[in-house]
Amino acid sequence: MTIVDVNTPGGRYPIHIAAGRLDKIAESIPADATSIVVVTNPVVAGLYGERVERSLAATGKRVLRVELPDGEQYKTWETLNLIFDALLGNRCDRRCVLVALGGGVIGDVTGFAAAVYMRGVRFVQVPTTLLAQVDSSVGGKTAVNHPLGKNMVGAFHQPIAVEVDTDVLKTLPAREISAGLAEVIKYGAILDTEFFAWCERNAPALRALDPEAVTYAIARSCEIKADVVSQDERETTGLRALLNLGHTFGHAIESGLGYGAWLHGEAVGCGMVQAAELSADVAGLPLADAQRIRALVEAIGCPTVAPDLGADRWLDLMQVDKKTEGGELRFVLMPSLGAAKMRTAPEDAVRAVIARTVRIEDSTALPAVVTEVA
Amino acid sequence: MTIVDVNTPGGRYPIHIAAGRLDKIAESIPADATSIVVVTNPVVAGLYGERVERSLAATGKRVLRVELPDGEQYKTWETLNLIFDALLGNRCDRRCVLVALGGGVIGDVTGFAAAVYMRGVRFVQVPTTLLAQVDSSVGGKTAVNHPLGKNMVGAFHQPIAVEVDTDVLKTLPAREISAGLAEVIKYGAILDTEFFAWCERNAPALRALDPEAVTYAIARSCEIKADVVSQDERETTGLRALLNLGHTFGHAIESGLGYGAWLHGEAVGCGMVQAAELSADVAGLPLADAQRIRALVEAIGCPTVAPDLGADRWLDLMQVDKKTEGGELRFVLMPSLGAAKMRTAPEDAVRAVIARTVRIEDSTALPAVVTEVA
Structure with missing residues (x-):
């Protein structure tokens, strides 16, 4: 496994890069987490949802899933609110950990939700597109779009870990x-x-x-x-x-x-x-x-x-x-x-x-x- | 004038306390600010809007006003979006400065808008209620409410200054x-x-x-x-x-x-x-x-x-x-x-x-x- 260290004033964390990391995400969940919330979309959930959740269930903690609609056009406050509804509806407290399982949109929206839910909770990036693996999942930039501009509303909020599974690229279309x-x-x-x-x-x-x-x-x-x-x-x-x-x-x-x-x-x-x-x-x-x-x-x-x-x-x-x-x-x-x-x-x-x-x-x-x- | 210093990892700033500070707010606007956006509500705007804006106009910078509906029931994402609409509609960039002129709701919403607009811009707190003067305008807690809980979505974002004018208390009802x-x-x-x-x-x-x-x-x-x-x-x-x-x-x-x-x-x-x-x-x-x-x-x-x-x-x-x-x-x-x-x-x-x-x-x-x- 290749490990790249990121060290910012906002947090220090590892990027784990290897084939098969999806089965090892539990290693990035802190012991004091009260619950784990996997945020994903229906396409990614169909491919990897159960596998990731099985791995996370090994922590013995409560694992929830939130599915957001798929696509850049849903990178909005309304979508963000679906996460807040689920977190509050399930009484997730400040020690819950979000897991962003998907591409750049899932990562940006989940990261921003983590940045502002109860003024900040922890999250793990699990990027499933090449673009997210090499860019958006690293560095803590999170945001949603506004009708008048892209990424106009957001925050700097570093993940606690980034898990890059190179195997997932095999399911991507050539264009991606x-x-x-x-x-x-x-x-x-x-x-x-x-x-x-x-x-x-x-x-x-x-x-x-x-x-x-x-x-x-x-x-x-x-x-x-x-x-x-x-x-x-x-x-x-x-x-x-x-x-x-x-x-x-x-x-x-x-x-x-x-x-x-x-x-x-x-x-x-x-x-x-x-x-x-x-x-x-x-x-x-x-x-x-x-x-x-x-x-x-x-x-x-x-x-x-x-x-x-x-x-x-x-x-x-x-x-x-x-x-x-x-x-x-x-x-x-x-x-x-x-x-x-x-x-x-x-x-x-x-x-x-x-x-x-x-x-x-x-x-x-x-x-x-x-x-x-x- | 009494000055209280606040020094946090997220920023150091003064609280200026004196009668008549509303006429001196321009002193808290940094030289590199590109525009100043006063966020307030119709009641406070009627009492102090022009006076504050006259003081701010002395900086020679563009001064805009955003009026939000008055009341805790408007401490919501929808209200926050009124600020984003105004900022983007007027092409305010990362160096704009927001001025929160009002009570706790105005301070919390404006502060949160400043925390997430373009991932963070500066803001000045000008609290016009006693409660906001002694509590919410100091310390950088910002938030909006969610139907399932108060202040559930927010951020820690320190103001660059707090301006407390003790004269404004005279216009408050005894209950406040x-x-x-x-x-x-x-x-x-x-x-x-x-x-x-x-x-x-x-x-x-x-x-x-x-x-x-x-x-x-x-x-x-x-x-x-x-x-x-x-x-x-x-x-x-x-x-x-x-x-x-x-x-x-x-x-x-x-x-x-x-x-x-x-x-x-x-x-x-x-x-x-x-x-x-x-x-x-x-x-x-x-x-x-x-x-x-x-x-x-x-x-x-x-x-x-x-x-x-x-x-x-x-x-x-x-x-x-x-x-x-x-x-x-x-x-x-x-x-x-x-x-x-x-x-x-x-x-x-x-x-x-x-x-x-x-x-x-x-x-x-x-x-x-x-x-x-x-």
Whole structure:
């Protein structure tokens, strides 16, 4: 088993990564827990619910299940309230432990419920999508959406443990694997050129779920994220904000098309391509590196042509995003590959990138420069 | 001006106490604030809204107002959403500052909104009731109610400053002054017999809003609370939990009658009388001291006879309360006056106290022993 340690002011906890962890989750339940509440959705419950609950029942504690409707459109306060209703209806006290069994939506909603139920109870993340395994389940960001913006209402609340079972990836559709890989390569693009180059070499193995490649990719992603979160839990120094590479464009795609039309990772993948273009235009990123990013996003199976939302709507959607400060439009850009920085960009440069990335249907015909980096 | 410092892991901030502070709130707005959002209700807005906003406008920053419906029954997620709608509709970013102008409900809801809007923004407490000045505006407890329990969904989120204007008390009905004084004498009963005795001597002056007495009572209450909160922000060591003296019974009264029938302070006052009775029965509190508590609650103008909810309903309402842990019924009791402790009590002792405190209409005829303590 690979163990990655996360150490923040808000809590220290392990990420356990191995095949078969679903049967071992009880190891992460503290002895003083009064009850265990598995929060999941009907699809994941059908696949893993009984197995996880059998493992948890071995603690001798009361185990409850709350099933939430499946999908980003249910990442709302109303859904959150289903958890509160169940917790209060079953008289769960401050020492109950929630177990988030599912993808990013389940993790975000369950984590936020844990953050605010009785002003805070403990929870364990059990991510069942690749995207959640390498991103949302680590670092304590929890939230629900608001009609006017994604993740606008939330909290920083660290889990007490993250349990990553690599076996669960086998049941995921290929599209979800690709979406998860977008976040994996993001870590390389932001902070680690060597890992980026490793991803270039291993893109086919990752898409084919080669066990060794997948385990390494998850562990390295979690390491990088844990390192960032350990240094900047609450996104105050600017370091953690770098993890939002591709997210300003990506959120506009998700919000403009309606949450759920594109997977979050797909939007981030395409957003990274757009951020790379903008980086080349205004931040000095060599064009060859922008092309490497486009090529790798394509190689992992994510879209690289953005939807045509209309230029004004694009701008509008990016400005309401929480990366805005004081009315100024800010982006995570890459002055060079593997060294992302927060930068502001003039509106016309942003408009030019949007025009170019939504227009060129032939963008995929660009030479896919997949060079190996020494 | 009296300044009381609060220093918790979640933040350090001053409580400014003086007549006329409403005109000086701008002093508590940080230079980097991008906009200021005054959250209040129509009654308080009518009294102080323009005055406060004029003071805040002197910062040169954008000042917005959000009016929430007035009353405990609106301490809900729906009301919270009115704040989020306004913040997002006006594109308020992470550096906006909320100003909670009102009583405990406004403070709790605004504080919780600040805790979770974009995962946390800053806020200033400007309490306009005595109860909020001496209790809820200090210490960072924020929450909304759930149909199954009071304050069940919330967060610990410290304000960046508390501005207490003693002049505002003049516009309060006598009943609200009495309710606020219940929390004042609570501090003495829990932790400071000398202050309790001072309250006994000064009960008439406090009810008459004698400026010197009121200022001292607020400052001493804030000092005691600040001291407790500084040592135990998140109610983990048991110290902060002592501030809940009278609250287990009190919450049952509020919840059983429907929030708003009794003022929170009235319920706490009556709850303290019941906790004193229980303390005399099971924790060794001398009967004379239980009588001093009853007499002082009466002297400040709060009810000392509890509503007859039916014994089973009483028990039921107390058990769903968040002071319950692992199914055990726990109370803040007073083995001696000024030295409260967390204790468990057998159910039949609790039933006996309920029967006695709801039944005896002649309880107010008990000798009002107001002895001076040396």
